[in-house]
Structure formats: structure tokens, C-alpha cells
Amino acid sequence: MIMTENTVEISAKINSKITQVRVTPILIADPPLLNIQGVHAPYAPRAIIEVETDTGEIGVGETYGDTDYLSVAQAFAPELVGSPLSVNGLRGRVRARTESVELQRVDAAVDAGGLRGPRSLNKIACSVASAFEVAIYDALGHLAGLPVHALLGGKVRDDVDFSAYLFYRWAEHPDGYGSDVPHDDWGAALDPDQVVQQARRMVRDYGFTSFKLKGGVFPPDQEVAATKALAEAFPGRPVRLDPNGAWSVATSLRVAAELESIAEYLEDPTTGTAQMAEVARGTSLPLATNMCVTSTEEISEAFRTDAVQVVLSDHHYWGGLRATQDLAAICDAFDVGLSMHSNTHLGISLAAMTQVASTIPTLRYACDTHRPWQTEDVITTPHVFADGKLPVTGTPGLGIELDRDSLQRLHQRWAGSPIRDRDDGVAMRRVHPEWTQPSW
Numbered sequence: 001m002i003m004t005e006n007t008v009e010i011s012a013k014i015n016s017k018i019t020q021v022r023v024t025p026i027l028i029a030d031p032p033l034l035n036i037q038g039v040h041a042p043y044a045p046r047a048i049i050e051v052e053t054d055t056g057e058i059g060v061g062e063t064y065g066d067t068d069y070l071s072v073a074q075a076f077a078p079e080l081v082g083s084p085l086s087v088n089g090l091r092g093r094v095r096a097r098t099e100s101v102e103l104q105r106v107d108a109a110v111d112a113g114g115l116r117g118p119r120s121l122n123k124i125a126c127s128v129a130s131a132f133e134v135a136i137y138d139a140l141g142h143l144a145g146l147p148v149h150a151l152l153g154g155k156v157r158d159d160v161d162f163s164a165y166l167f168y169r170w171a172e173h174p175d176g177y178g179s180d181v182p183h184d185d186w187g188a189a190l191d192p193d194q195v196v197q198q199a200r201r202m203v204r205d206y207g208f209t210s211f212k213l214k215g216g217v218f219p220p221d222q223e224v225a226a227t228k229a230l231a232e233a234f235p236g237r238p239v240r241l242d243p244n245g246a247w248s249v250a251t252s253l254r255v256a257a258e259l260e261s262i263a264e265y266l267e268d269p270t271t272g273t274a275q276m277a278e279v280a281r282g283t284s285l286p287l288a289t290n291m292c293v294t295s296t297e298e299i300s301e302a303f304r305t306d307a308v309q310v311v312l313s314d315h316h317y318w319g320g321l322r323a324t325q326d327l328a329a330i331c332d333a334f335d336v337g338l339s340m341h342s343n344t345h346l347g348i349s350l351a352a353m354t355q356v357a358s359t360i361p362t363l364r365y366a367c368d369t370h371r372p373w374q375t376e377d378v379i380t381t382p383h384v385f386a387d388g389k390l391p392v393t394g395t396p397g398l399g400i401e402l403d404r405d406s407l408q409r410l411h412q413r414w415a416g417s418p419i420r421d422r423d424d425g426v427a428m429r430r431v432h433p434e435w436t437q438p439s440w
């Protein structure tokens, strides 16, 4: 073969190696959003991953920054140095690495940061691997001059639809924020009228055309009333309610009967696959989950028993973008619908969600996103929703640029703070010492 300058360049790119990996923990401002586990604290930890190659490319990823996730990410990062830009085998390598890290909170308790069912080593490893995978895809995209969706096989849509993620919330954190946090002027939402007002603002500012209300906060009748108020205020627009497993089977069936002709789906009304299956047998309303099916080992029982009709994918849960596509294929094979979950995240994760969502033909529900609740970001040009959608960029990689000043500032905040884990229950008990997790 005759070697031209071009082939030499291509060969350098194909053989490019990872030379540096950086894991930067940050704390980001988070408003006082309420959920079954309590209330979001003023700051939430995230971890930002950068992989740098010998050809000068830098790819970025984002995941949970809580202690266990961070410890695994920091322990794994040096192992990637010298590796090719390959995403294959990543989850297994991170999983193996978890064995040598002393973890604090693998106790089968529900994960406060993710509300994703019982914690496990595998779930932690998947969440860590997801950020490295995204960073490698971003770097590969820069190398190839292609957007991540092209590397994932190509987009099937030009924009991705998101839904307005509505929360009961307080107007302010009881102790406020530091002076470095932009003011959040959403106000309180504690009854149906305030929830509808919040939805109107989401529609005005972002153009969302569907709604998800985070429940599990007030007695179910109040949350049903808020859901009905939304359906009345926005006729014909899809509405979902998600109490994160707060209800018994009997309560779930009662609520499902009330919302059967109103809701698009009911998300995790009750906990555990067996109880979800019992509810599913008694209602025609589709049940969705990001709690009882959040890892591969949980799929079989749930699908065999028809416990869920919609799975909320999440590349942080499932181990990356390719794993999300795999999940979509499995759901399709079992005639289970696919939606997309989110919790507190910044623009890197939103870009990754948008890229992978654009490649999945069977994703027919608007994706969740917490992004409107975040007042800070680590990318230079934060995303702008129009008509509730984000365009699927054709620029190389994730189509975003890291804002190093902002990353540094949020890292300094982390370094100067004792906060290392998200714990919504602790945040709630600071205000209401007697508070315990509700169930109805």
C-alpha cells in the first residue's frame, strides 16, 4: 500500500492512545425540590471526567459525584491511561476496579442520589463507566470529525423531545445559598394551583408540551388533584405522575383507576417488581419505572411478569450510550415502551442524553430532564430548549465545550465544603427533625 499523508494521519488517529484522565468533583447549586426521600440540599455533587489523547483531543463525561462513585472513578482513571480510545469492555473493567475500592454505602438501601432501587456494586460501576464511555465517545467524535450520534450508528430524528419535570418545592432553602449562586425565582409549589403555575412557566420559557409531576410528597389525593389540574389546564397534553414507590398496591390501584383516562403513564407507584406486577394486573394504565428495572439483572422478572410497560432508560444507570441502545433493543423485543429518566445533571449529560436519544427509533416518549432547575453549568453554551426540544447537533463529539473557569469554580466550592454525598432525608430533617419517609 502506498502511504499518503492522509493515510498516515488516519492511522495515527486510529491508534491514538489516552494519555491523561482527569476526574473533577464539583458541587452544583440545586433548588429545594421535594421528593419521597426529603428535599434536595442546596448543593449536589457531580463528577466531571476528561480523557485526553496523544493526538490532543479531549473528551468529557459527567456522572454522580457522591463518595462511592467518585472513589471508583478516581481509582479507575489511571487504569485508562495508555489505553486506546475503545468503549468495549469498559463496564467490566470498572466493575473489577470496584472490588479494590472501599465503598461506604452499598447496603441495598435505595440510592438517594438516583432513586433507582437497591444499590449494588454493579449499578455503581455502570454509573461510573457511563461517564468514561461518554468522554471516550466525545474524544472519538473530535478525532473523526463526527457527532457522537454518527458513531452510535446515526440519528433517526433531528431533535429530541423533553417533558417539563414539575416538582413540589419550597421557595427557598431554609439557610439560603452562598452569595455565589444565581437566584432561583421559581417560588413555592405546594398545591395544584402552584403546580399549574410552574407548568405554565415551563411552557412559556421552554415550550414543553408534556409534563411529569414528581409525587410521593403529599397524600395521593392531593397529587391526583394536581395531576387532574394539569390535564385540565393543558388539554390533550401528556401528563405523568411519579411518586417513587410511595404507595401500597391498594393505593396504587385506586390512583390508577382515577388517572386511567388522564395520565400517559404512572411511574413507580409502588416498590419492587412483585408489587408493580400486582398493580399492573389491575389497571390498563401503563406503569413505567426507573426503580425496579435499572440494571440488566432486573429485566427478566419484570418483563416475564409484565410488571412494567415502560422502562425509563438512563445512560448513567445502564453503563453508557451503547448500553442504552441495547436496553432499547431488549425493550423492543419484549414490547415494552422506552422513555428516558434524569436527575440533577448539567450540560454534558444533557448533550449525551440528546445524542443517544436521537439514535433510538423506539423512543416514543418525551425524555425527562432536570436541566431547567439548574442555574449553573460547566459548558460554555448551555442548551436552549425550543418547543420543548433540543436540536441534535452535527458538530463533532457531543457538540459542547467545557467551561474551564466554571469547572474550576465549582470544584473550588467542592474543595471548600464538607458536602460529599447527596442525602435528601438529611436535608429534610434539618428543617423537620421528626420527618420520616412517607408511605400511603
Ligand SMILES: O=C([O-])C(=O)C[C@H](O)[C@@H](O)C(=O)[O-]
Binding pocket: 033, 034, 035, 112, 113, 114, 115, 214, 242, 244, 290, 341, 342, 343, 344
Ligand atoms: O424519575 C425519578 O424517579 C427521578 O427523577 C428520581 C430523581 O432523583 C428525582 O426524584 C429527584 O431528583 O428528586
Ligand SMILES: [Mg+2]
Binding pocket: 242, 244, 267, 268, 289, 290, 291
Ligand atoms: Mg421515576
